[in-house]
Amino acid sequence: MTVPGWKIMIAEDDLFLARELQTVLADAGYSVAVLTDFVRPTDEILSYQPDLLILDLNLPGSSGFDICRFLKLRSSFPILILTARDSLADELAALGFGADDYLTKPFDPDRLLARVQRLLETYRLVRGLVRAGPLTLDPETWKLVRGELHLLLTETEGKIIEVLMRKFPETVPQAEIIAHVWGKETYIDDNILPVNLTRLRKTLSSLGWENMVETIRGQGYRLQVTEEQEPWSC
Amino acid sequence: MTVPGWKIMIAEDDLFLARELQTVLADAGYSVAVLTDFVRPTDEILSYQPDLLILDLNLPGSSGFDICRFLKLRSSFPILILTARDSLADELAALGFGADDYLTKPFDPDRLLARVQRLLETYRLVRGLVRAGPLTLDPETWKLVRGELHLLLTETEGKIIEVLMRKFPETVPQAEIIAHVWGKETYIDDNILPVNLTRLRKTLSSLGWENMVETIRGQGYRLQVTEEQEPWSC
DNA sequence: GGGATACCTTACAGGGAATGTAAGTGGTTA
């Protein structure tokens, strides 16, 4: 059975175990990377853009819980928690923080592979979606989802909110938005951005999403998401 | 914490256990239905359209494996396998057949709720998608996915393939397709269907999906999906 | 307080994609 060349990242400080995981997964046909920077792990993970993350709870420096929580606010790949502690409390906490599965060491290779494969399969339809807090955007169809509500945006509206989501929670300068939507070369009109922001805000308000795009005078725009979120993403 | 009124179906012939499951889930705020027809379970499950299915492996009559396999070809809600047998082989088989999680009895209520909640959350973005074998269609955006390839259809193309997928693998008469796409009242032109089928087939062939819509002369059209599918959906 | 700057809002028109209609072709059946 052939496996697509999916990228899996392993965040595990026990080098022996990390090596073992790497072997098992690589033999199954996955591309595997092992986390090296335990000081700023989320940076390295986000820049690698894995299709799945295997995360040890007890990393040096930061807690696995915090990493999981942070990543779930910004990304949409599954996270499998691997830990030595066989504790129901830990498992419940992990699931509550957005983890997608939970296995205890010592792990059975077949079980690990089966779980990994199932997670990748489940998330197949979700790959490529842009996420920011409670918002999810499909950059192909410009479908925006928040909780149980969803909205179909036009291409221009979608591109604007896409860059705001990708930079969330930063403030994005006008020039950067214009460059992202219309390209850096073709300068058109300074008015074009406010016009399309009006359209975007009008569309968003049709579902009661008011004040989602905040104007920072003289600096740019920013996503303003009131945090009435799901428990797992808090 | 409030839970949306999600519908969970329990397929469990042990009445005592079913009752216990029902209580736990209902107390958590879910709408729960217990399967009663063990002769044709898939009919009852599909007509109830649950957001999640809790499935015992050892039902009278049909095997849980078969039910799981069948449902995964036609629907897109998560399936949680619940069984008395604590066997790695069973767990691997269940995951291989498309099950989304696997718990053994006696179950811990908190663990069950955590798993259920995670599954519902994971599948939130997938709800409402139409599935037929290896194909998945979003009836809002008309995005069609097959494996790693995806295609954006127009509304007419999407509606045609939607009804073919919903009836899969049956042959769908022309009249039914016309009724589904253009409504039963407004009769337009007999030629309109072949024209749009040409367009649909042309669009599909742009990704190499030839002969996917088969003509049954004098009867209608049918989805013809060559079964080079994922292992879990075989 | 008043002017200047930055941003917002509404209306309008051009362009392009989607789709119904028309006309003609190809294949199958009796």
Place this chain on the structure above:
DNA sequence: TAACCACTTACATTCCCTGTAAGGTATCCC
């Protein structure tokens, strides 16, 4: 071989999207 059924291509209309224009409103600073 004729009748039927389905396919194909081309064309024209319609509708949505989107840039432009023009004027309005709010905020900042002197």
